[in-house]
Amino acid sequence: MVHLVPMSSSNAMDSAMDEVDPQNSTIPLVPLDAFRCPGEVNKPSSFTPSALHQLRRRAVERFREDPPNENTTTSPRASTASGALLLSSFYLLRHLILPRMGNLNMDGASENANFRSGIRAPRVHTTSSTITAMTLTSGTHTSGTLQEITNSEHNARAHATGTKRTYTGAIPLPEPKTRKTLADRGGEPIPKSQLPSAGPNAAARLGIKPTSIANLATTHHPPAAANSSRPASAIPGASRHAPTANFGKSVGPGSRPPISSRAPTSTGFHQGSTTGTRGASRQRPATSMGNRRGEDDAGQQGQPVQQAPQAPQQSWDVDGRLSEFETQFKVMKEAFDSTLTDRKAMEDMIDFAKQRATELERDKQQLRETNHQLESHFESMRQENYQLQKEKQQLMLQFEAEQTKHGYELQGKEAEQQRAVDSLKAQFSAEVQQMKQEHQHALESLERQYQRRSKDEKEQQAKEIEELRKRLGAEQQDMNLVVKKKEQEIEELRSQVESLKLGMDREHRVKEALQQQVTEMATTNMTLESGSRALRAKIEFLESGSKQQSDAFADMEARLQEALRVAEEAREKLIKEETERRVLFNKYQELKGNIRVMCRVRPVLNPAEGDAAAIAFPDQKTSAQIEVTGSEERTSIGTVSRKVLPFEFDRVFSPAVRNDKVFDEISQLVQSALDGYNVCIFCYGQTGSGKTYTMSSPDGMIPRATHMIYETVTKLREKSWTYTMEGSFVEVYNEELRDLLTPAKEVDPKKKLEIRHDERTKQTTVLNCKSVPLDSPNRVEQMLKQAQNNRSVAATKANERSSRSHSVFILKLVGENSATHERCEGTLNLVDLAGSERLNHSQAEGDRMRETQNINKSLACLGDVIEALGRGSAHIPYRNSKLTHLLQYSLGGNSKTLMFVMVSPMEAHLKETITSLRFATKVHNTHIGTAKSTKKLTGKERNSESRNSDSRASDY
Ligand SMILES: Nc1ncnc2c1ncn2[C@@H]1O[C@H](COP(=O)(O)OP(=O)(O)OP(=O)(O)O)[C@@H](O)[C@H]1O
Numbered sequence: 001m002v003h004l005v006p007m008s009s010s011n012a013m014d015s016a017m018d019e020v021d022p023q024n025s026t027i028p029l030v031p032l033d034a035f036r037c038p039g040e041v042n043k044p045s046s047f048t049p050s051a052l053h054q055l056r057r058r059a060v061e062r063f064r065e066d067p068p069n070e071n072t073t074t075s076p077r078a079s080t081a082s083g084a085l086l087l088s089s090f091y092l093l094r095h096l097i098l099p100r101m102g103n104l105n106m107d108g109a110s111e112n113a114n115f116r117s118g119i120r121a122p123r124v125h126t127t128s129s130t131i132t133a134m135t136l137t138s139g140t141h142t143s144g145t146l147q148e149i150t151n152s153e154h155n156a157r158a159h160a161t162g163t164k165r166t167y168t169g170a171i172p173l174p175e176p177k178t179r180k181t182l183a184d185r186g187g188e189p190i191p192k193s194q195l196p197s198a199g200p201n202a203a204a205r206l207g208i209k210p211t212s213i214a215n216l217a218t219t220h221h222p223p224a225a226a227n228s229s230r231p232a233s234a235i236p237g238a239s240r241h242a243p244t245a246n247f248g249k250s251v252g253p254g255s256r257p258p259i260s261s262r263a264p265t266s267t268g269f270h271q272g273s274t275t276g277t278r279g280a281s282r283q284r285p286a287t288s289m290g291n292r293r294g295e296d297d298a299g300q301q302g303q304p305v306q307q308a309p310q311a312p313q314q315s316w317d318v319d320g321r322l323s324e325f326e327t328q329f330k331v332m333k334e335a336f337d338s339t340l341t342d343r344k345a346m347e348d349m350i351d352f353a354k355q356r357a358t359e360l361e362r363d364k365q366q367l368r369e370t371n372h373q374l375e376s377h378f379e380s381m382r383q384e385n386y387q388l389q390k391e392k393q394q395l396m397l398q399f400e401a402e403q404t405k406h407g408y409e410l411q412g413k414e415a416e417q418q419r420a421v422d423s424l425k426a427q428f429s430a431e432v433q434q435m436k437q438e439h440q441h442a443l444e445s446l447e448r449q450y451q452r453r454s455k456d457e458k459e460q461q462a463k464e465i466e467e468l469r470k471r472l473g474a475e476q477q478d479m480n481l482v483v484k485k486k487e488q489e490i491e492e493l494r495s496q497v498e499s500l501k502l503g504m505d506r507e508h509r510v511k512e513a514l515q516q517q518v519t520e521m522a523t524t525n526m527t528l529e530s531g532s533r534a535l536r537a538k539i540e541f542l543e544s545g546s547k548q549q550s551d552a553f554a555d556m557e558a559r560l561q562e563a564l565r566v567a568e569e570a571r572e573k574l575i576k577e578e579t580e581r582r583v584l585f586n587k588y589q590e591l592k593g594n595i596r597v598m599c600r601v602r603p604v605l606n607p608a609e610g611d612a613a614a615i616a617f618p619d620q621k622t623s624a625q626i627e628v629t630g631s632e633e634r635t636s637i638g639t640v641s642r643k644v645l646p647f648e649f650d651r652v653f654s655p656a657v658r659n660d661k662v663f664d665e666i667s668q669l670v671q672s673a674l675d676g677y678n679v680c681i682f683c684y685g686q687t688g689s690g691k692t693y694t695m696s697s698p699d700g701m702i703p704r705a706t707h708m709i710y711e712t713v714t715k716l717r718e719k720s721w722t723y724t725m726e727g728s729f730v731e732v733y734n735e736e737l738r739d740l741l742t743p744a745k746e747v748d749p750k751k752k753l754e755i756r757h758d759e760r761t762k763q764t765t766v767l768n769c770k771s772v773p774l775d776s777p778n779r780v781e782q783m784l785k786q787a788q789n790n791r792s793v794a795a796t797k798a799n800e801r802s803s804r805s806h807s808v809f810i811l812k813l814v815g816e817n818s819a820t821h822e823r824c825e826g827t828l829n830l831v832d833l834a835g836s837e838r839l840n841h842s843q844a845e846g847d848r849m850r851e852t853q854n855i856n857k858s859l860a861c862l863g864d865v866i867e868a869l870g871r872g873s874a875h876i877p878y879r880n881s882k883l884t885h886l887l888q889y890s891l892g893g894n895s896k897t898l899m900f901v902m903v904s905p906m907e908a909h910l911k912e913t914i915t916s917l918r919f920a921t922k923v924h925n926t927h928i929g930t931a932k933s934t935k936k937l938t939g940k941e942r943n944s945e946s947r948n949s950d951s952r953a954s955d956y
Contacts, residue, residue, distance in 0.1 A: 478871060482871070482872065485872070500584065503584060504584060507577070507580060507584060510577060511577060514570065514573055514574065514577060517566075517570055517573075518570055521563070521566055521567055521570055524563055524566065525563060525567070528559060528560060528563045531556055531559055532556060532560065534556075535552055535553060535555070535556030538552035538553070538556075539552065539553050575719055575720075575819065575820075578719060579820070594892070594895065594896050594897060595866065595869075595892075595896075595897040595898075595899065595923060595924075595926060596650045596896075596897070596898045596899070596924075597649045597650055597898075597899045597901060597920050597921075597923055597924035598649055598650055598651040598652070598653065598662075598665060598666075598898065598899070598900050598901070599626055599647070599649045599651070599652045599653065599900070599901045599903060599917070599920060600652075600653040600657070600662065600690065600694060600900055600901070600902055600903065601615055601626070601652075601653065601654060601655050601903040601904075601905055602655055602689060602690035602693070602902065602903070602904060602905060603655035603656070603905065604655070604905050604906070609906055609908075610906055610907060610908050611906070611907040611908075612905050612906060612907060613628065613629070613904075613905055613906060613907040613909070613910045613913065614628070614629035614642075614907075615627070615628050615629075615903070615905060615913075616628075616629075616644075617652060617654050618646075623651055623652050623653075623654075624648055624649060624650065624651060624652055625646060625647070625648050625652060626646070626647045626648075626649070626652045626903075626917070627644050627645065627646045627647070628644070628645045628647070628910070628913060628914060628917065629642050629643070629644050629645075630642055630643040630644070630645050630910070630914060631910055631911065645914060645917070647917045647920070647921055648921075648924075649901070649920060649921075649924055650924070651665050655905060658699075659694065659697065659699045659700055659701070659704065660699065660704070662694065662701070662900075663701055663704040663705070663708070666681055666701060666705075666898055667704075667705075667708055669681060669828075669896055669898055670705045670708050670709060670712075670828060671708075671712065672826070672896050673709075673811070673813050673826040673827065673828035674709060674712055674713070674716070674723065674813055674815060674824075674826060675824060675826060676813075676815070676824025676825055676826045677826050677894070677895065677896050678762065678763075678826060678827045678829070678889050678890045678893075678894060678895035678896070679826065679827070679828045679829065679890065679895065679896045679897075679898070680829040680831065680887055680890035680891055680895055680896070680897045680898070681701060681828070681829065681830050681831065681897075681898040681899075681900070682829070682830075682831030682832075682833055682887075682897075682898075682899055682900070683695050683831065683832055683833055683899075683900040683902055684833050684836060684859070684899055684900065684901050684902065684916065684919065684920065685833075685835075685836060685900075685901055685902030685903060685904075685916050686835050686836050686837045686902075686904060686909060686912040686913070686916060687835030687837055688835075688904060688909075689835075689902035689903055689904045689909070689913075689916070690902045690904075691832050691833060691900075691902050692832055694900060694902065695807075695809075695830055695831075695832040696784060696787075696788060696807075696809075696832060698781075701830055702780075702784060702809050702830045703777075703780065703781065703784065705811070705828060705830065706725075706727075706774060706777060706780040706811070707777055707780075709723070709725060709811070709813065709828075710776075710777050713725070713815070716815065716817075719817070719819070720817045720818040720819030720820060721815050721816065721817045721818075721822075722815065722816050722817075722818065723813055723814065723815040723816075724773070724813075724814045724815075725773065725774040725775070725811060725812065725813055725814075726771045726772065726773050726774065726811075726812045727771065727772050727773075727774045727780065727783055727809065727810065727811050727812075728741060728766065728769050728770060728771040728772065728809075728810045728812075729741050729783060729784075729786075729787035729807065729808070729809050729810070730753065730766055730769055730807075730808050730810065730886070731790075731805045731806065731807050731808070732805055732806040732808065732858065732881075732882045732883045732886065733804065733805035733806075733851075733854075734805075734850065734851060734854045735854050735857070735858070735881065735882050736753075736882065737752075737753035737754075737755070737766065737769070737882060737886070738753070738790075738805075739753060739766075739768070739769045739770050739790075740786070740787035740790040740807065741769075741770040741772060741783060741786055741787060741790070742770050742790070743786075743790060744790065748768075751768040752768060753766050753767065753768050753769050754766065754767040754768065755767075755882075755885055755886050757888060757889060761825060762889045762893065762894055763812075763825060763827060763889065764827070764886065764887075764888060764889050764890070766810070766886070771812075774811070784809075787807065787809070804834055804835075804848075804851045804852075804855065805834055805851075805855075806831060806832070806833050806834050806855075806858060806883050807831070807832045808829055808830075808831050808832075808883075808886060808887070809828075809829070809830040809831075809832075810827060810828075810829055811827065811828040811829075811830070812825070812826075812827050813825070813826040813827070813828065814826075827889070827890060829887060829890045831883075831887070833859065833862075833883075834855040834858075834859075835855065836855075836856075836859055836912070836915075836916060836919075837852075837912055857881060858881040858882065858883045858884070861877065861880040861881035861883065861884050862881070862883060862884055862891075863919060863922065863923070864877050864880065865877055865878055865880075865884045865891055865892075866891070866922075866923050866926050867922070867926065869891065869892040869926060870925070870926025876892065878891070899920060899923055899924075901916050901917060901919070901920035902916070903916060903917065
């Protein structure tokens with residue numbers, strides 16, 4: 001910061017200079033009044049303080065470095081001359097330099113202003129100031145006296161004149177002051193107090209000769225410097241010595257070119273200003289007379305200065321010197337005028353600079369205020385920044401603490417998670433390991449199991465294959481034997497058939513003859529009757545004419561006797577023919593097979609039963625075939641088809657066939673029972689297929705059979721046959737026999753029904769079973785009702801009223817012929833089998849399931865027995881079930897067997913229907929053997945019959 005310090009005297013300037021601290025930012029401004037002449041008011045108010053300070057300090061230092069020689073005695077005159085010279089120099093300084101210094105001051109002010117405001121002044125001023133400072137600095141290094149100042153002033157002025165070009169001609173030159181010439185003022189005494197106190201050394205350095213002082217005192221008057229605050233050290237221009245001459249040259253027109261075309265001179269100033277090096281600064285500044293250069297040159301060349309002897313000769317040419325001085329003064333005056341012009345321009349510039357300074361001051365003030373505001377703002381910002389920094393530090397600390405804490409927590413959680421992950425990994429690995437082991441164990445066990453199973457299956461299959469092979473071989477052998485046997489039988493049967501055909505033809509012929517005889521006898525009888533009527537009429541006529549009548553009566557009686565004899569013969573012949581017919585019929589039955597199979601299809605009872613199965617009866621003529629369309633079957637390529645299954649039996653009854661027609665087919669078997677055969681008629685089929693209806697319905701086989709038997713027995717009475725009939729009704733339930741004719745409450749548990757076989761008579765009796773004599777048809781009906789009531793009936797899901805037992809009606813027929821003395825024992829077994837449905841179909845549970853199992857078992861045993869009979873096995877498994885055990889003598893051997901396979905017409909029962917038909921086909925293909933009558937013959941017939949039996953037995 002720059003402070004303007006007002007000063008009014010040189011002392012003040014000195015003190016200010018002394019107070020200047022170059023290092024301090026506070027620089028005192030030296031008032032220009034210290035260099036101002038009295039009365040000069042309109043001058044620059046300040047000078048560059050640094051330059052003045054430098055100037056003064058250099059001068060003092062120089063003076064101290066080169067003090068006046070104490071040994072040299074300075075004469076007052078010399079001192080006066082030196083003082084005059086100094087005054088002269090000071091005068092020049094006063095009028096030539098100060099105006100420039102004013103400019104410099106202006107420059108300094110500008111510089112100060114610049115310094116204070118920080119805004120650069122116009123370049124021309126700044127350059128001038130800078131050059132001035134440089135000149136002052138470089139010039140004062142080489143000389144320690146006021147000559148140096150002069151030189152510096154010259155330098156400063158040179159630069160100032162350089163800047164003056166801008167204002168040349170633009171500003172009018174001021175009026176020159178009226179001054180005395182040096183010639184006029186040469187005789188004026190110089191106050192001693194104003195003489196400089198410089199020593200002889202200083203005068204010597206200035207080139208002042210002691211001998212020229214007196215002349216100078218008369219021709220040269222020092223300028224009025226009495227008002228100068230600083231005492232002059234010498235009076236310039238007191239004599240014609242070299243410095244004065246040099247001075248005049250230095251400022252005169254001869255040494256200085258015009259301003260507009262000034263070229264660098266060869267003077268020391270010019271050299272000093274252009275050579276600013278340290279070596280150049282050591283050179284003494286050139287004087288106007290050039291003697292210094294000569295001294296320097298001589299000094300440098302080691303030659304002593306030789307100018308002193310010439311000085312007296314020049315100093316005594318006073319007129320010349322005065323004229324020269326006058327000339328020089330004119331020149332100087334012109335220079336002063338020019339300088340004044342420059343000064344005016346400079347003052348204008350100063351004004352301009354002042355205005356500029358004022359503006360700058362205002363700007364400075366504004367900037368200061370702005371600066372204050374900015375400072376306050378900066379302060380607030382700094383405080384805020386401090387607060388923010390503080391907060392930032394706190395936040396940083398907090399953040400670091402949080403970060404540390406969070407890091408610890410994170411580490412803890414990471415460790416915890418790591419532990420959890422490790423534990424989970426261990427757990428998972430253990431589980432995986434365990435699962436692998438379990439899987440491995442399971443796989444191994446499964447592998448072992450499958451290996452074991454496959455091994456067992458292989459062994460089982462191998463065994464089965466082996467068994468099947470053995471069985472196949474045995475069956476093949478059996479089949480071969482059977483085939484051979486069958487072939488023999490076929491041959492025999494063919495021959496028998498042929499013979500029988502012959503016999504039948506003969507019988508037919510006999511019968512026709514007999515019938516013809518009967519007809520003839522009837523005709524004869526009619527003839528006889530007519531004869532008898534004629535005879536009666538003749539008797540009546542004879543009675544009227546006695547002899548003639550008695551002859552006619554005798555003739556007629558003879559003829560009657562003859563007729564009676566013929567009739568008796570015919571009757572005997574008929575009995576004989578009936579016996580032969582029976583024999584032929586039984587033989588025919590035997591040829592047809594001892595087991596016959598008939599099929600019956602019941603009708604659809606109600607449309608609500610469902611759809612009817614596709615059952616056809618293709619052969620209407622023989623009525624022996626049935627075709628059943630099977631269930632839908634899906635082939636491998638996805639097509640749906642239904643197979644037509646043909647079956648052929650001994651007789652097939654369509655749904656339209658009634659019971660009487662069915663009975664016609666079995667009536668011959670009933671007759672066989674009357675003839676002494678064991679006959680077994682049983683109904684096989686699923687529940688609801690019509691077994692009971694066929695067997696036990698009011699017009700079923702049992703009633704019809706009994707009715708037939710009654711009718712036949714009645715008829716046979718004419719043929720001397722008398723029959724006794726006993727009936728019993730048993731039930732096979734859960735492989736136990738129950739008497740259906742004994743009410744449950746009357747059953748004695750201690751008396752169990754037992755099957756007894758009479759090997760001799762081939763008859764089977766059931767112990768403790770009630771046997772009812774059937775002496776009338778009503779008695780049979782009562783027996784059937786009683787048996788029906790006692791029969792075990794249980795409800796199943798297949799049929800609400802289903803027989804769960806096998807019922808067997810046993811009718812024993814014993815006949816005796818009083819005429820022929822024949823006796824026969826036949827048994828008619830009418831069996832209503834239980835339902836043949838399979839266990840899974842009935843969906844029975846508990847007791848019902850046990851019933852079904854036993855039913856199936858007994859039916860299976862029935863099939864086994866039939867199969868064994870068909871194969872001609874030595875062992876027939878009758879005892880495997882109660883049913884077959886009971887029917888042992890009615891199945892095979894000397895028995896005749898008829899199986900009704902009952903078929904339901906419903907589509908829902910199609911599967912069971914086909915199963916039943918297949919079973920029936922199996923039975924139908926079985927040849928049980930030849931039946932034997934149990935008829936006992938008496939006398940010749942018995943012998944004859946026994947021969948026939950032996951012959952038949954030998955056939956098998
Ligand atoms: N040919 C037929 N004509 C008219 N109805 C018949 C015929 N066959 C059977 N039915 C009737 O069908 C129903 C079932 O017959 P049935 O009871 O005889 O069968 P089932 O085979 O004896 O049965 P279960 O084994 O239960 O004794 C009866 O109502 C019966 O009247």
